[in-house]
Amino acid sequence: MLTIQFIRDHRDTIANRLRIKKFNQPGVIAAILSKDDERRELQVETNRLQAELNRLSKEFGILFRKGEKEKAGELRMQSTAIKEKVEGSERRLQETLEELNDLLVQVPNVPHVSVPEGESSDDNRLIREGGRMPELPDQPLSHWELGTRHDLIDFELGVKITGSGFPVYKGKGARLQRALISWFLDMNTKAGYLEIQPPLLVNEASGFGTGQLPDKEGQMYRVTDDNLYLIPTAEVPVTNLYRDMILDAADLPVKNTAYTPCFRREAGSYGKDVRGLNRLHQFDKVEIVQIQHPSRSYESLEEMVDHVERLVSGLNLPYRIMQLCGGDLGFTSALTYDFEVYAAAQDKWLEVSSVSNFESYQANRLKLRFREPGEKKPLLAHTLNGSALALPRILAALLENNQTREGILVPEVLHSYTGFERI
RNA sequence: GGAGGAAUGGCAGAGUGGUCGAAUGCGGCGGUCUUGAAAACCGUUGUCCGUUCACGCGGACCGGGGGUUCGAAUCCCUCUUCCUCCGCCA
Numbered sequence: 001m002l003t004i005q006f007i008r009d010h011r012d013t014i015a016n017r018l019r020i021k022k023f024n025q026p027g028v029i030a031a032i033l034s035k036d037d038e039r040r041e042l043q044v045e046t047n048r049l050q051a052e053l054n055r056l057s058k059e060f061g062i063l064f065r066k067g068e069k070e071k072a073g074e075l076r077m078q079s080t081a082i083k084e085k086v087e088g089s090e091r092r093l094q095e096t097l098e099e100l101n102d103l104l105v106q107v108p109n110v111p112h113v114s115v116p117e118g119e120s121s122d123d124n125r126l127i128r129e130g131g132r133m134p135e136l137p138d139q140p141l142s143h144w145e146l147g148t149r150h151d152l153i154d155f156e157l158g159v160k161i162t163g164s165g166f167p168v169y170k171g172k173g174a175r176l177q178r179a180l181i182s183w184f185l186d187m188n189t190k191a192g193y194l195e196i197q198p199p200l201l202v203n204e205a206s207g208f209g210t211g212q213l214p215d216k217e218g219q220m221y222r223v224t225d226d227n228l229y230l231i232p233t234a235e236v237p238v239t240n241l242y243r244d245m246i247l248d249a250a251d252l253p254v255k256n257t258a259y260t261p262c263f264r265r266e267a268g269s270y271g272k273d274v275r276g277l278n279r280l281h282q283f284d285k286v287e288i289v290q291i292q293h294p295s296r297s298y299e300s301l302e303e304m305v306d307h308v309e310r311l312v313s314g315l316n317l318p319y320r321i322m323q324l325c326g327g328d329l330g331f332t333s334a335l336t337y338d339f340e341v342y343a344a345a346q347d348k349w350l351e352v353s354s355v356s357n358f359e360s361y362q363a364n365r366l367k368l369r370f371r372e373p374g375e376k377k378p379l380l381a382h383t384l385n386g387s388a389l390a391l392p393r394i395l396a397a398l399l400e401n402n403q404t405r406e407g408i409l410v411p412e413v414l415h416s417y418t419g420f421e422r423i
Numbered sequence: 424g425g426a427g428g429a430a431u432g433g434c435a436g437a438g439u440g441g442u443c444g445a446a447u448g449c450g451g452c453g454g455u456c457u458u459g460a461a462a463a464c465c466g467u468u469g470u471c472c473g474u475u476c477a478c479g480c481g482g483a484c485c486g487g488g489g490g491u492u493c494g495a496a497u498c499c500c501u502c503u504u505c506c507u508c509c510g511c512c513a
Contacts, residue, residue, distance in 0.1 A: 040472090043473055044481090046483095047472085047474090050481085054482085056494090058494080061493085062442085064441080064493095072493090076493045079494080080493065082493090378470085
């Protein structure tokens with residue numbers, strides 16, 4: 001969330017900057033500012049009463065030890081009276097703090113100045129494109145047809161054992177998945193990312209830290225008995241590794257990568273977009289996460305984009321990089337680039353990576369800070385993450401684009417991982 | 424799952440009701456000494472909020488939450504985590 005200080009400092013411009021993100025509730029900002037004034041008044045009053053009570057208690061202790069029982073008794077009555085006031089004041093302060101927090105979490109991150117206006121994904125800005133469009137044989141097959149024909153992916157078995165959106169990968173299909181994961185991780189570690197294997201279930205505090213809670217609660221699978229959530233992305237556990245930490249500026253940037261399955265309920269999304277591997281409840285993804293100094297976070301964002309671009313072009317997939325418009329930008333993000341690859345048989349662009357700078361929005365929730373050498377006050381760090389890469393749609397595009405009369409060709413970079421060159 | 428013990432500052436570790444935000448040691452930072460370094464010595468060293476032009480001042484925090492008390496790191500309840508033993512187990 002935004003810091004109250006930031007909102008105070010930009011009270012005149014913030015509503016306008018949020019408008020681009022389709023947050024048209026200037027009332028919330030006004031309510032935050034007045035609630036914060038209220039909070040400060042209450043704080044001053046509470047602190048004053050607390051100081052008074054502390055002073056009386058201290059005096060009481062001294063008198064009591066001296067044996068001046070009578071004077072002590074007087075003080076005790078005074079303290080009792082003040083104590084009631086302190087309790088009342090503390091309770092009001094606590095309530096105000098909670099109300100303020102409830103308002104604060106409703107405000108999305110402020111978009112970067114370069115974010116274009118727009119309503120939906122149709123208004124996203126094309127940054128650049130690359131790769132060559134494939135030439136398909138006559139009557140090309142979709143990836144779900146190819147998956148079934150070559151016995152790579154079994155959707156029906158998944159339905160039997162779990163439900164729709166939980167495919168079973170078999171044989172060369174499973175091996176191809178493992179090859180992609182290994183190649184991605186190897187490329188990421190070569191680029192300086194530390195490989196992490198995090199837990200796949202997280203607690204409430206972690207969900208809150210990266211912003212999935214409270215606003216995206218319905219998107220996560222929940223283990224109610226133990227009050228845990230299945231991770232929707234490795235971003236959650238890997239970023240939360242650094243919750244409540246103060247890092248040295250010299251440790252920045254922190255660069256981590258993790259492969260994990262991801263679990264998403266995808267409540268409310270049905271229809272033809274969800275066919276095959278296009279949208280799943282469980283899928284595999286390799287994630288990259290950076291924690292960076294605020295003055296260098298946008299350099300890191302570009303570096304991450306370049307890195308992801310090397311991955312997609314290494315697989316010889318036609319791709320394009322889009323900058324998300326205000327209306328399409330996520331709640332917690334300041335700037336996001338989406339990578340889309342072209343799946344030729346479906347004639348569709350599929351999103352395979354989303355690379356974002358959250359600036360200090362997550363860090364403020366996470367209490368993730370760093371200290372400049374010689375400085376006393378720690379500052380909020382910036383967090384960034386991106387997919388490098390999400391598997392199912394990559395697999396879909398590979399199968400569809402590389403189908404030939406002689407079988408499906410495996411990209412060269414994967415040969416040493418798969419042990420086969422065609423399917 | 425059962426029985427017992429524990430959780431204190433960057434780390435180690437004292438503190439069982441009253442100037443305790445907390446002894447002491449280590450580490451860090453600054454200084455003295457030194458050609459330089461080490462050693463020694465001196466000083467300093469948590470986070471957050473509020474207030475102040477500033478020096479400063481006030482408040483909260485000793486795993487989390489709640490309670491007892493004029494006053495809680497210290498007593499009580501509860502949750503979490505860790506350790507030891509038993510059981511189960513990939």
